[in-house]
Amino acid sequence: MAPMTEAGEDMYGLVERLYPLCRSITGDGVRATLEIVGEYVPLQVHEVPTGTQVLDWTVPQEWNIRDAYIADAAGNRVVDFAASSLHVLGYSVPVAATMTLDELRPHLHTLPEHPDWVPYRTSYYKPDWGFCLAQQTLDALPDGDYEVRIDSTLADGHLTYAEHVVPGRVTDEVIVSCHTCHPSLANDNLAGIAVATHLARALAEQQPYYTYRFIFAPGTVGAITWLARNAERVARVKHGLVLACAGDPGSLTYKRSRRGNAEIDQVMRHVLGVSERPHRITGFTPYGYDERQYCSPGFDLGVGSLSRTPYAGYPEYHNSADNLDFVSPAAMADTLAVCREAVAVLDRNRRYVNLSPYGEPQLGRRGLYDALGGRSDTKQAQMAMLWVLSLADGEHSLLDIAERADLPFDAVATAADALEGAGLIKA
Amino acid sequence: MAPMTEAGEDMYGLVERLYPLCRSITGDGVRATLEIVGEYVPLQVHEVPTGTQVLDWTVPQEWNIRDAYIADAAGNRVVDFAASSLHVLGYSVPVAATMTLDELRPHLHTLPEHPDWVPYRTSYYKPDWGFCLAQQTLDALPDGDYEVRIDSTLADGHLTYAEHVVPGRVTDEVIVSCHTCHPSLANDNLAGIAVATHLARALAEQQPYYTYRFIFAPGTVGAITWLARNAERVARVKHGLVLACAGDPGSLTYKRSRRGNAEIDQVMRHVLGVSERPHRITGFTPYGYDERQYCSPGFDLGVGSLSRTPYAGYPEYHNSADNLDFVSPAAMADTLAVCREAVAVLDRNRRYVNLSPYGEPQLGRRGLYDALGGRSDTKQAQMAMLWVLSLADGEHSLLDIAERADLPFDAVATAADALEGAGLIKA
Amino acid sequence: MAPMTEAGEDMYGLVERLYPLCRSITGDGVRATLEIVGEYVPLQVHEVPTGTQVLDWTVPQEWNIRDAYIADAAGNRVVDFAASSLHVLGYSVPVAATMTLDELRPHLHTLPEHPDWVPYRTSYYKPDWGFCLAQQTLDALPDGDYEVRIDSTLADGHLTYAEHVVPGRVTDEVIVSCHTCHPSLANDNLAGIAVATHLARALAEQQPYYTYRFIFAPGTVGAITWLARNAERVARVKHGLVLACAGDPGSLTYKRSRRGNAEIDQVMRHVLGVSERPHRITGFTPYGYDERQYCSPGFDLGVGSLSRTPYAGYPEYHNSADNLDFVSPAAMADTLAVCREAVAVLDRNRRYVNLSPYGEPQLGRRGLYDALGGRSDTKQAQMAMLWVLSLADGEHSLLDIAERADLPFDAVATAADALEGAGLIKA
Incomplete structure (x- = not known):
């Protein structure tokens, strides 16, 4: 943890x-x-x-931007790229102009249903410019002239x-x-x-x-x-x-x-x-x-x-x-x-082929029972070996086998390692 | 309507x-x-x-019939082909005879469970003759002699x-x-x-x-x-x-x-x-x-x-x-x-092959976004185009695609028309 | 019955x-x-x-056993192979010894959760010997010396x-x-x-x-x-x-x-x-x-x-x-x-091929309708024939057909016999 x-x-x-x-x-x-x-x-x-x-x-073309803002008549930045990169429409072409709020409106993007959130907008393949702002910011703007500035470049790069x-x-x-x-x-x-x-x-x-x-x-x-x-x-x-x-x-x-x-x-x-x-x-x-x-x-x-x-x-x-x-x-x-x-x-999920597919191989004389740990683990490990031997036909992956056998993948993969070590299967 | x-x-x-x-x-x-x-x-x-x-x-052989009836002793037609074509067993051989009701019975077909309905019966491949009538008609027939007449022909034709x-x-x-x-x-x-x-x-x-x-x-x-x-x-x-x-x-x-x-x-x-x-x-x-x-x-x-x-x-x-x-x-x-x-x-359900199957083709520069109508339609039309491009592999029919995408067939077929028009798929 | x-x-x-x-x-x-x-x-x-x-x-090696027992100091057989073949560990090597109960314990197998039952145990591939007995028998044994005897042979055979x-x-x-x-x-x-x-x-x-x-x-x-x-x-x-x-x-x-x-x-x-x-x-x-x-x-x-x-x-x-x-x-x-x-x-489940697969063969002229018994049987037998003709394509077995048609296997097999007899299908 x-x-x-x-x-x-x-x-x-x-x-x-x-x-x-x-x-x-x-x-x-x-x-x-x-x-x-x-x-x-x-x-x-x-x-x-x-x-x-x-x-x-x-x-x-490559787009870069250094600054962007809308400033009111008093010179206060009412929307400012420096505050959040979301404020400018992605891939905006450069702009430097003064215009009325009504002229500006078609370039302003808001989320009326969430008046304090700023949306994210782009215009990658159609040349355009714009600002994204909170609806409540927009609502508070008085009519009048605004300085609009986007200091961006769109150029080969x-x-x-x-x-x-x-x-x-x-x-x-x-x-x-x-x-x-x-x-x-x-x-x-x-x-x-x-x-x-x-x-x-x-x-x-x-x-x-x-x-x-x-x-x-x-x-x-x-x-x-x-x-x-x-x-x-x-x-x-x-x-x-x-x-x-x-x-x-x-x-x-x-x-x-x-x-x-x-x-x-x-x-x-x-x-x-x-x-x-x-x-x-x-x-x-x-x-x-x-x-x-x-x-x-x-x-x-x-x-x-x-x-x-x-x-x-x-x-x-x-x-x-x-x-x-x-x-x-x-x-x-x-x-x-x-x-x-x-x-x-x-990373461990592979398909193996049983090299001793006629009848069960005698696991005991290969020490594959002895190698096992505690009693309940032993049972699961033994079942995992039998399932791998049964389904190692080049078609079934270890995960297929684990799911078919309803055994943990790790138990099946460990069994496959043991069987591969004993030369009974190969990937 | x-x-x-x-x-x-x-x-x-x-x-x-x-x-x-x-x-x-x-x-x-x-x-x-x-x-x-x-x-x-x-x-x-x-x-x-x-x-x-x-x-x-x-x-x-061809079967034709002009008239058929059962008439009682008074000459009244109690069963009459003229009233309904169902009254005669289909493919009946011609008959002209007088016989008792009991002799006639094996040739009469009724529906006892619906006493006022006349059944439809035929005997195409085993020569036979017969009449179909309502059970209640049969029940009302008194014993006695009946004139039985089927004016049919079975002949090469x-x-x-x-x-x-x-x-x-x-x-x-x-x-x-x-x-x-x-x-x-x-x-x-x-x-x-x-x-x-x-x-x-x-x-x-x-x-x-x-x-x-x-x-x-x-x-x-x-x-x-x-x-x-x-x-x-x-x-x-x-x-x-x-x-x-x-x-x-x-x-x-x-x-x-x-x-x-x-x-x-x-x-x-x-x-x-x-x-x-x-x-x-x-x-x-x-x-x-x-x-x-x-x-x-x-x-x-x-x-x-x-x-x-x-x-x-x-x-x-x-x-x-x-x-x-x-x-x-x-x-x-x-x-x-x-x-x-x-x-x-x-009639519109065909299999297409995507001619631009590596990555998505750029739909915007082909005007395939512009061509679209209102906003919610646009979304469906755009999804239909993406689905057609994704599954136009010569295996999936347009109906397969519509069902997989859970889109109306018509939207998918319309998208296919647009993509075919743009040279992006072919049938 | x-x-x-x-x-x-x-x-x-x-x-x-x-x-x-x-x-x-x-x-x-x-x-x-x-x-x-x-x-x-x-x-x-x-x-x-x-x-x-x-x-x-x-x-x-072949294992044979003639006698086996544990006898107490008084010579009473407290566990006796003659009473049940389960009492001896299968493939036990021969033993003839006197030992204390504590020395004997590692060779005794019981089922503590069922104190009056004798378990069945073997050791085929690891040489060992042992006795199986009821837990309550074991619990009743006093400490002391016991004569232990397994008269078995393990030899080529x-x-x-x-x-x-x-x-x-x-x-x-x-x-x-x-x-x-x-x-x-x-x-x-x-x-x-x-x-x-x-x-x-x-x-x-x-x-x-x-x-x-x-x-x-x-x-x-x-x-x-x-x-x-x-x-x-x-x-x-x-x-x-x-x-x-x-x-x-x-x-x-x-x-x-x-x-x-x-x-x-x-x-x-x-x-x-x-x-x-x-x-x-x-x-x-x-x-x-x-x-x-x-x-x-x-x-x-x-x-x-x-x-x-x-x-x-x-x-x-x-x-x-x-x-x-x-x-x-x-x-x-x-x-x-x-x-x-x-x-x-x-034993009757075979795959047939319809020899007259274009349209339905005319069953009537081959007497395959006449051959049928009572009315409701007739319907089932007729359906069974039609189903066999429909699915006798070398792929469907008679059991496949019976299950698809929801008909008794026997009805389908009987229909197949009749159709084979008429030369309409072959296995």
Whole structure:
């Protein structure tokens, strides 16, 4: 419990550091984010030039912003980007003008149903500018002239994403992907970035079977860029998880891959099921986070998505209420714990072939009964060995066997290790 | 609603005209029936000579009847074919004799449990003669001599059936088949004939995708004759419906094809399911109407059967209570409406392949977001496009996609049209 | 009912004769058992020498025992093998010593939770000796010296098993296997031996379709020996049943083969289902009786296991309470009856091909309607013929057809006979 609490606090600390930065699908806010993440795990950062063709898309111009505000006639900033990166419409073109409130109104975005919240809005592919503010702020503005200023640039530059790789015993890969493009929104997706970072650190302490690749990239165009630049690697990606909304108070949600019965789907269902955590498992939909890209039919990867409250499923979604109070160390620690439990199963889940399939092999003369511990453990370990021998036909995975036998995965995997050690099965 | 009410009245008018005729598996009653149907839709009438080998069967002799009666000693006709075609056993050989009531009794058929109803009986393949009458009529007959007369002929001639074809954009066919061999029985099967006729008229107003072939033929031997004479065409028959008992007050019943999972089975289940009509879906059985022949294992066509109350499922089945009061314009209009809804789905239900399957294609730059209407429609249309792109793998039909996405079929088909127009998918 | 009652009494008589004998996996007790069984059905007895390699195992030394006891200082036998074969640990090495009660204790086995029951224990593969006794007997023993004597021999010899074959019309085989290695335990497995013996006698009175092979062999190593010596025959074993615990008061339990959907699994489910007997059907587990060997993945035979209360599922399991009072003629007669019902289905259950699959063949002209009996029978027989014609595609067995049509298996098999006689289908 203690290490998980510690991990929770560490992750929360990372979220706090990242929260003020103004991220978008390109720009220096993303670079600053990756620099901080890189203090936790070494990152390989990629810069892809504007105009690069990536699958059906083109890398857009890079957006950077230094300042933005609306000031009243007295020069007071009534809306100020310095107070929150949410105040400016993402990808706003530069503006420097004075206009009446009525002229300004079409560029102002509010949430009338939550008058004290500031919404999050972007306009990536249609040139536009705007401000997001609380309805109550807007309501308090007197008519009159306002100075409007957005000191941004949209220019050829780069799209920035990063990778961290934990090498495994095989080159087959598991990808863990999280989007890095949202500005000051804590759950969506600083919590996902924090959980991915700490999962990478935990994996680094062991030599896993699979090679685990962590992808930190802007949503949609970032995942598409990664896929475009990794056409050959994709064939080695056997499993994957998209992490998003990983820190809110809701219970866990696993969204299946497009295949619906990929190994990751079985692993997540199993791990959540035996954990007795409240949780939901939902079918794939072609909407949500970057599982949309990884599961597009040409790739159709075995990639699911783990969230707490899912995409767009909470009032705080995409507005200023998704702040540092909305996420907690405990929730992120819980998400991380499930990720680690899933990795522990996935990484040991293999298919074996019984090398002595005609009748039962005589376990006693190989010391496989003696090797066992206490009495009730013995019974479970013996049953696990018999089940592995019975179903090790190259078709059933150890998780298939555990579920069929209604035995803990760990007991089955331990039995498989013992049987492999005795030369009775091979992977 | 108005056109359907009008269609209901039109269909009822057709049933009224056909009701008095004495139909059987051959003979002039069938020809007169097809002549009347031919006033509604042009028919190609086929005459197949007696003795023609059709699959395992042989076209029988043609039966015609001019008059039949039982007259008492005073010369009063106590049972008279002129009053109802049901009074004579179908395919009765000619008789002209005087006999006592006791001698006559073995040739008299009644329904003791419904003493005022006249049963319908035939003896196609075993030479016999007889009369059908109400039990109460029989009970009132005094002993004594009766004149018995059946002025019929059984002679070499022809079996008569007809087809009407609505040409489509492809030569793949949908057959709609109904039996024409029952005499004065309204639900079984004048209502089926009427619904098929009006479905043909409705299809003629559009150019459907499939070619629709309507078959009007006597039960069993007629369907067998059609199959025998269309051995090569059968390979082009992709779907089909047998229409029977289409006008009674009961709710709709769809009986699956022998395959059980043919496309027509899915379409009918879907259409009945989303319609919120009370209905029943039953498994295939090798009994009933001509689906028996179309689904025989050598053909195994994707042909189901649509009825209201199914085969032999109502007390009025095969007796004089299946009369013009038992069927209604509204019931036939309802059956026709479901047929049209099914055709609307079946005719647009195709499998597409995503031509841009690696990642999502950028819909915005193709104007596929702009093309959309109001806000809530937009969301559904956008989801429909994403679902089609996700599942357009040549395996999933549009109906599969609609059911998986829980979206209206029409929204999915419209999305597919838009995506095909943009060159993103192809059939 | 009478013959079954008689069979029950006969089986009980056999159990009574076998009960006193001291059986083990080898030795004269097994031979004496087979000699008695051989009075009921002729047996082919096999003797396999010690040291013979059988699959992964080696035939062990032969164990024989003449006497064993613990005597107190006064020379009274406080535990005496002559009273029950359970009193000695199976495969005990010889002992002749005097020792204190405390020295003796590690060799004494009791059931503290049932203080008046004597447990059954063995040590086949680890040289050891010991006594089994009631806890209350042990509690009554005063401290002091005891004479301990086991007059046994462990020496090269043979493993003994037997077969009885009922020849069928084909050489494909059904095996019925029961273990013969347990000493004075009535349900486990003298009842199984008795039911197998009487099933063999019942089959001998008819010429079955399959060849039925009854195997009487010690558990585990006996089945392994049979498999090792019948490597070529195994390919001809199409179905099988392991009989065990066949006489207790509980309801019937069928444990599926490893395949889970083998024909025997379907037959047993069907027979138990239509019988309206209370029963349980359980999935395969790699524990229990010799289905473990027959269903090991290299063989993976379609062999299930029929018991009343299953393996280890009753308090009397493997102790002196599994005695002649625990089994009854009625329970064994019931088990036998289910076996015979299963054999009646299995033996007629074949796949046919419709030779006239295009449209329905005209049954009337072949006299297949005339051949039928009373009216309601006629309807069922006619439906059975139509269903067989519809599904006789080489894929569906007669039992598949019966279950799909919801008709009695016998009606379907009779219809198939009639259709085969008319040349309309062939196996």
